[in-house]
Amino acid sequence: MKYTFPKDFFWGAATSATQSEGRELNDQKGENIWDYSSVKYNHRFYEGVTTEHTSNFYKEYKQDIQRMENLSFNSFRTSISWSRLIPDGVGEINQEAVKFYRQMLQEMKQKGIQPFINLYHFDMPMALQEQGGFENREVIEAYRRYAECCFELFDDLVACWFTFNEPMIPAEAGYLHDRHYPYVVDFKRAATVLHHIILAHCEAVNVYKKNYKGKIGIIMDIIPVYPRSQNPADLKAAEMADLFYTRSLNEAILKGKYPSELRNVLERYNQMPEVTPEDLDLIEQTKIDLLGVNYYRPRRVKAKEYLVDVTGIFSPEWFFDDYVMPGRRMNTSRGIEIYPEAMYDIAKKIxxxxxxxxxxVSENGIGIQGEEAFIKEGMVQDEYRIAFVKEHLQWLHKAMEEGSNCLGYHMWTFVDCWSWINAYKNRYGFYRMDLKTGEKTVKKSGLWFKTVIENKGFD
Structure with a gap:
């Protein structure tokens, strides 16, 4: 069977500023929470790799964009670094950053690669984090001014803007589950951060729609929930996992209101953040043009096996246990399940x-540890990545044939990039990066992806 995609389908890859740009002497970049935490809490980062160089996109953007053209990309997503553009988060603009981003965007345009530009990918300027970051309502206004600045400076070169990448993550990983700086463990503070991010998103969307003509949206991390069984207790567990980790965000953004069940639970356990009637009006009135969906893995859950200690720290996990399904396919490098069929389920849900x-699809990919073991004759023979992408595209194609309005597929990522606390432990790229020499070489999957783009599909 041939899987054919529309002629104007977006094909490409995604990355972020912090994960790819690196830093150069005299670049005038301000410090963000990752620059700070990867040094101050260096023991938390795989092999102690900091944000200093990452994948050298700041220095090598022309060569990297040529590599994109070599693979026939017609689109590419990255982010603007708030702390590069406005070093303190508010105030003076770094003209070196303006020059870099304009040159980078012009280079993409010249190569026929449409930029998808995201404003925030986990990288709060440190000066604003010291004022509370998104826990502080005043930072919503700082973000709005930053977004306005980006639109003014770059909108002539950008037709697709995105406010946030995976807005759940700064709240959940930074304020509840101790994975990202500031390493807080407090549900109510996490809920406050998420609410303020949603408001910041709304402010940016409304500023854009009043003054500009392109498209603006958001990138969501979707982890579809599957119950262990049809037992009512398992179904309830799945419902609660979905309520906290998916509906709490998706319904605010896509339906204009929070689920009433969420408010009921949070009020019962005294975990409601401060939400004003004006906040709810703003959320209700804000509509996006384009949704990006990041999908890597499913979430499988079951009913709780033991009573919760209600004197402990409130958490969504009070209402469900993770379920390890026998026989599941695993990416053992990441410890996560591979389940391509969920791509269809997500598409049908939308x-x-x-x-x-x-x-x-704004991100989808497979990170493998020790990819050097698959190098033959100078090239990573990553058949596993080809198989992974092919299976996900097959399920996506099925949903599109049934009427899903999917406009494109972006792989994570283009060149092996620095991946937050995992640094370079797991490799995701179509190009391999040699950490010692900085050399970037195409993998077999990159050449295969090029044929998919040029043939508008595959057999």
Whole structure:
């Protein structure tokens, strides 16, 4: 069977500023929470790799964009670094950053690669984090001014903007589960951060729509939930996992209101953040043009096996246990399940529950540890990545044939990049990066992906 995609389908890859740009002498970049934490809490980062160089995109953007053209990309997503553009988060603009981003965007345009530009990818300027980051309502206004600045400076070169990448993560990983700086463990503070991020998103969307003509949206991390069984207790567990980790965010953004069940639970356990009637009006009135969906793994859950200690720290995990399904396919490098069929389920959910909004796969990929073991004759023979992408595209194609408005597919990532606390432990790229020499070489999957783009599909 041939899997054919539309001729104007977006094909490409995604990365972020912090994970790819690196830093150069006299670049005038301000410090963000990753620059700070990867040094101050260096023991938390795999092999102690900091943000200093990452994948050298700041220095090598022309060569990297040529590599994108070599693979026939027609689009590419990255982010603007808030702390590079406005070193203190508010105030003076770094003209070196303006020059870099304009030159980078012009280079993409010249190569026929459409930039998808994201404003925030986990990288709060340290000066604002010291004022509370998104826990502080005043930072919403700082973000709005930053977004306005980006639109003014770069909108002539950008037709697709995104406010946030995976807005759940700064709240959940930074304020509840002790994975990202500031390493807080407090649900109510996490809920406050998420609410303020949603408000910041709304402010940016509204500023854009009043003054500009392109498209603006958001990138969501979707982890579809599957219950262990049809037992009512397992179904309830799945419902609660979905309520906290998916619906709490998706319904605010895509339906204009928080689920009433969420408010009921949070009020019962005294975990409601401060939410004003004006906040709810703003959320209700804000509509996006384009949704990005990041999908890597499913979430499988079951009913709780033991009573919760209610004197402990409130958490969504009070209402469900993770379920380890026998026989599941695993990416053992990451310790996560491979389940391509969920791509279809996500597409149908968007089609049936969220008005069939225009959307695209903004991230999907497989990170492998020790990829050097697969190098033959100078090239990574990553057949596993080809198989992974092919299976996910097959399920996506099925949903599109049934009417899902999916407009594109972006792989994570283009060149092996620095991956937060895992640094370079797991490799995701179409190009391999040699950490000692900085050399970037195409993998077999990159050449295969090029044929998919040029043939508008595959057999």
């Amino acid at each position: 089609q049936n529950d969220y008005g069939n909004i225009d959307w695209f």
